[in-house]
Amino acid sequence: MSSDNKKNPVLHIPKIENGFVFDHIPAGLGPRVLEMLRSYTGLKDAVVTVGLNYRSGKLGSKDMLKIELLDLPDSFLHLIALIGPGITIKKIVGFEVVGKYPLELPEAIDNLARCRNPNCVTNTERHVPTRFERTGTGSRYRCSYCERVFDLKELELRLP
Amino acid sequence: MKRDLISLNDLSLETIQGYLALATQVESMPDAERRRLLAGKILAVLFYEPSTRTRLSFESAMFRLGGNVLGFSETGSTSVAKGESLADTIRTVEQYADILVIRHPKEGTARLSAASCSIPVINAGDGTNQHPSQTLLDLYTIRKLFGKISGLRIAFAGDLKYSRTVHSLLQALGKFGDVRFEFVSPESLRMPSYLRDGLKGTGCTYRETVDLAAAVAECDLIYMTRIQKERFPDVLEYEKVKDAYCIDARLLKGAPSHLRILHPLPRVNEISPDVDSTVHAAYFPQVGNGVIMRQAILLDLLGVKP
Numbered sequence A: 001m002s003s004d005n006k007k008n009p010v011l012h013i014p015k016i017e018n019g020f021v022f023d024h025i026p027a028g029l030g031p032r033v034l035e036m037l038r039s040y041t042g043l044k045d046a047v048v049t050v051g052l053n054y055r056s057g058k059l060g061s062k063d064m065l066k067i068e069l070l071d072l073p074d075s076f077l078h079l080i081a082l083i084g085p086g087i088t089i090k091k092i093v094g095f096e097v098v099g100k101y102p103l104e105l106p107e108a109i110d111n112l113a114r115c116r117n118p119n120c121v122t123n124t125e126r127h128v129p130t131r132f133e134r135t136g137t138g139s140r141y142r143c144s145y146c147e148r149v150f151d152l153k154e155l156e157l158r159l160p
Numbered sequence B: 001m002k003r004d005l006i007s008l009n010d011l012s013l014e015t016i017q018g019y020l021a022l023a024t025q026v027e028s029m030p031d032a033e034r035r036r037l038l039a040g041k042i043l044a045v046l047f048y049e050p051s052t053r054t055r056l057s058f059e060s061a062m063f064r065l066g067g068n069v070l071g072f073s074e075t076g077s078t079s080v081a082k083g084e085s086l087a088d089t090i091r092t093v094e095q096y097a098d099i100l101v102i103r104h105p106k107e108g109t110a111r112l113s114a115a116s117c118s119i120p121v122i123n124a125g126d127g128t129n130q131h132p133s134q135t136l137l138d139l140y141t142i143r144k145l146f147g148k149i150s151g152l153r154i155a156f157a158g159d160l161k162y163s164r165t166v167h168s169l170l171q172a173l174g175k176f177g178d179v180r181f182e183f184v185s186p187e188s189l190r191m192p193s194y195l196r197d198g199l200k201g202t203g204c205t206y207r208e209t210v211d212l213a214a215a216v217a218e219c220d221l222i223y224m225t226r227i228q229k230e231r232f233p234d235v236l237e238y239e240k241v242k243d244a245y246c247i248d249a250r251l252l253k254g255a256p257s258h259l260r261i262l263h264p265l266p267r268v269n270e271i272s273p274d275v276d277s278t279v280h281a282a283y284f285p286q287v288g289n290g291v292i293m294r295q296a297i298l299l300d301l302l303g304v305k306p
Helices: A003-007 A030-038 A074-083 B013-028 B053-064 B086-093 B109-116 B132-146 B164-176 B193-197 B212-218 B235-241 B283-301
Strands: A019-026 A047-056 A060-068 A088-093 A096-102 A108-110 A131-134 A140-143 A149-151 B042-047 B068-072 B099-104 B121-126 B153-157 B180-184 B205-209 B221-224 B260-262
Touching (some): A019 A030, A030 A047, A030 A060, A074 A108, B013 B132, B013 B164, B042 B086, B053 B099, B053 B121, B053 B283, B086 B099, B086 B109, B109 B121, B121 B132, B121 B283, B132 B221, B132 B260, B132 B283, B153 B212, B164 B193, B180 B212, B260 B283
Parallel strands (some): B042 B068, B042 B099, B153 B180, B153 B221, B221 B260
Antiparallel strands (some): A019 A060, A019 A088, A047 A060, A088 A096, A131 A140, A140 A149
16 A cells, blocks of 8 residues: 555545445445345346445444446345445446435335244245335334244345 | 235224124124125135134124035145145135135235235134134123223233234234233243233233232233143143143132133133133123124125125
8 A cells, every 4th residue: 555545545446337336334244245246146247346344434344335237126225225224325327426325224025034933924835925014113024924023133134 | 905804913993993883783683684694605714723613603604694605624635735835725715715714823824815816815813823803703792791992901811922812812902002901921921022012102001920810809801811732842841831820710709790701712721610600701602702703704804784
């Protein structure tokens, strides 16, 4: 690192021409987001850059992730939001930021999580898509089938 | 658009009161008039778990409204035993009937059934989750006994952990508000925390205790439950608590005269037969109210006005 960079540290993560930047990922969750990414076939050939443990005024330290892709399905954005509420997403077109917004917890989680109740019909019948509905303003969700309420941390997230 | 009866969580207080009013209206009708209401309609009864009361009660309700019934009460002789999926069974049965009632040991089965067909579905019990027709008949019974629901002091006693009847009724009573609950159970069968938490903001209060005698002396209503052997993962745990509570005539000696005892039945040892002849026993009239309420449910979901 040059002496200039020591005075004014910059993020050594290349700019992308078109795609999405996920910022303010709580440090340590970057690999989990990456793991989810790798299971999403739509991103099979996309260029993905991951940066870990950057200093952050807001979080102390954070991870960051850049994806070169023109579009992302809502289900994927919901999944990222579920992994780390508060993550921000920037849409990049021609190296410019054209949109920036925080990822918020969805009111419903459709087929992105497995119910933790082993006696729930979604775990005993084949091909039943799961659904969880948020019970308030926090991170608790009710299974629409067995009606058990779980904290988001208890749910096993997965891409459909 | 078709309507179903799956969970108390789906029902507003207004809808519940509508069912109570409809049941009152049905009960006041002469039998001959009632028998014309659902003539030509067919109820499919799919019971994947043993049941006496609920199944017979639905069948009686349908017959007394002039309708017919088909179905099964065990899965050994059906395609279920061959590995047929629930959704396929439901899609098949909807071709044979106008309305369907299902009991199943897995939670969420009724919801999945309702999503798989275009005829109304009634949940007659899904695992340890919900049993809404039992709840509605319990509410109907309570209102008939006391003329009100809010303002009562109600004890739930026995298996509060696994009893779906208790879970459903508690949620419904929470909607009425201003009910004081006593949760009487062994430590291992306490009311689940998500249900206790669900009372926040309802205007209801609760106290947990192991003392059934105190509840008998202080409450308006005792809702007894059977300790359900079939719900225990470990039979040794069942043996420890199976006879934890028993109401008998001796225990009721100090009870206020207005105290009433309900039980979803079947009972084993938790209510002694010597209670049956006391003024406190209300569990057999409760069974009769079940037929009335299930008639109201069938009429409502089939869109037939009495």
